[in-house]
Amino acid sequence: MAESNKNGATARLRNYFLAGVLITAPISITFWLTWRVITFIDDRITPIIPPQWNPESYLPFGVPGLGLIVALVALTLIGFLAAGYLGRVTMRIGERIVARVPVIRSVYSWTKQVFETVLSQSSAAFREVVLIEYPRPGCWAVGFITGTTVGEVQRLTAATVYNVFVPATPNPTTGFLLFVPKEDVHHLDLTVEEGIKLVISGGIVVPDQANFEGAEVDAAAKAQVAAQSDRAENVEGNGRKRRRRKQTQEPRSPGFITRLRNYFFAGILVTAPIAITVWLAWEFVAFVDGTVTPYIPAPWNPETYLPFSIPGLGVVIVVLGLIMIGFLTAGFVGRSLVSASERLLARMPVIRSLYSAVKQIFETVLKEQSRAFREVILFEYPRKNCWALGFITGPAEGGIQELTPDDTVNVFLPTTPNPTSGFLLFLPRRETQILSMTVEEGIKMVVSGGIVTPPDREVGDAAEPEESTPAPLAKSG
Structure with a gap:
């Protein structure tokens, strides 16, 4: 009896403990995250x-x-100042100046285009949660529509194709950009917040089951979904016409809160691309300076006798040093020193493997006749009628080519928005379609999740990249 009472007391204590965790943990984590955000912003803005x-x-x-x-x-x-004449003139002058800086202009242009597309009220980027068959038929994954495919990719694929970002779990800030036909995209009646919760939790936090009624996969349901979508689009179109007539008849100026909100988003649109560009450039310069400057001898370091530091000194030293090394190694003495160093490294068990691999990568990528990372391709991945962007790194050789059919190429499939990681695939060359876009344009498209889309040069599009701004998408359910 005493043993039973003891076990009952222990069970109650355990239940009380778990109930306490269930009550306090969500509140504590929420307050902690909020406090971290506030502290992060305060630490950077309050000192200035x-x-x-x-x-x-x-x-x-x-x-x-x-x-x-x-x-x-x-x-x-x-945002208020940028909406005026002087603000617009200042922005144009600033953008013309930025357009003359080689690397900065690329970062600024795609960052600005991403923010313009995402913040646009007519944009559907990251406003639709969908279900697609991934990575094979019969296997499903949650994704987010970033736009309707346009340009060269649209021409080479099906009639209507959506850009779909498939996020990873539990980190939804990385994943893959896929191009999926409209009929294979099933709209879920979920908010983006609910979709992100579902992904982050690995399926633990599941929204109401009724929200998944739009993901039917049989042929009859597909036809019904298409019909409902068409009716919804017609209703929405009629609603827009009625609203347009009403606005024409009764023009009303936006309220004070609406104007403040518009100014706030305009401020983000103006400052975010500049801030991100400056931050990336400053981080790179600070990293190089912090690594190189301490090795500069004191007599040659101007920071030792100047009352201030010189941003970019390390970058200048690195550029001059690389030019000097290239100049010296072009001669007989330089080549002899390099050969002697390589023979020395070849005798070290682990270092020689690392050195040979790194050297081969750089020689392959940097030599003029190399095709590594020179071509952007479109290929079906991870299944038929679903496409992805990749970069050819070279022809398959050795045992890989012997065991694979046809002429096989090495393809790097990058992740979104971090293109420095991904998968190495080996594909028959006949299953790849070489695109006319440059590697820089392909990387921009991958990083932006399909928001920044280059023009289709083969059909004579405008020189400026176009935004993948989809038509309003009706949710089926």
Whole structure:
């Protein structure tokens, strides 16, 4: 009896403990994440506030969220100023200056295009949660529509194709960009937030079962879904016409809150591309400076006798050093030193394998006649009637070519938005379609999740990249 009472007390204590965790953990994690965001913003913005405007300079305590408030006010003010004539002129002048800087202009252009597309009210980028067959028929995955495929990719695929981003779990900020035909895309009646929760939790957090009624896969359901979609589009089109007539008859100016919200988003649109571009450039320069500058002898380092540091000194030293090394190794003495060093490295068990692999990669990529990462291709992945972008790294050789049919090529399939990771695939050359877009344009398309789409040069599109802005998509259910 005593043993039974003891076990019952232990079970109750365990239940109380689990109930306490269930109550406190979500609240604690939410507050912790919120506090981390506020602290992150405060630490970067509060120090640049002038002392006379900073209440923390004369109050005996800190003001949590001060940086966040300043950021919101500043973005709204920037949006207000950018909406005027002087703001637009200043933006045009700034963009013309940025367009002359080789690397910075590419980062700025695609960053701006991504923000313009995502923040546009008419854009459907990352506003639709869908279900697609991935990675094979009969196996399903959740994805997010980023637009309707246009340009060269659209011409080489089916009649109507969507750009679908398939996120990874539990990190939905990385995944794969796929091009899926419209009839293979099943719209879910889920918000983007619910879709992200489903992905992050690995399927633990499941929305209401009724939300998945739009994902029927049999032929009859597909026909019904298509009919409902057409009716919804017609209803939506009629609704737009009625709203347009009403707006024409009764023009109303937006309210104060609406104007503030528009100014805020305009401020984000103006500052975010500039801020991201400057941050990436500064991080790169700071990384090189921090690595190289400490090795500069004090007599040759101007920072030892100047009262300030010189940003970019390490970058300049690296560029000059590489030019000098290339100049010296072109001669007989330089080649002899390189040969002697390679013979020395060849005697070290692990180092020789690492050195030979790295050297072969750089020789293959940088030599003029190499085709590695020179061609962007479109191929069916991971199944028929589903496409992805890849980069040819070379022809398959050795045992791989002997065991594979036809003429096989090595293809690198990058992830989105980080193209430095992905999969190495071996495909028959006849199953790849070489695209006219440059490698830089292909990387932009992958990084942006299909939002930034290059023009189709073979049909004479405009020189400027076009946005993949889809028509309004009706949710089926």
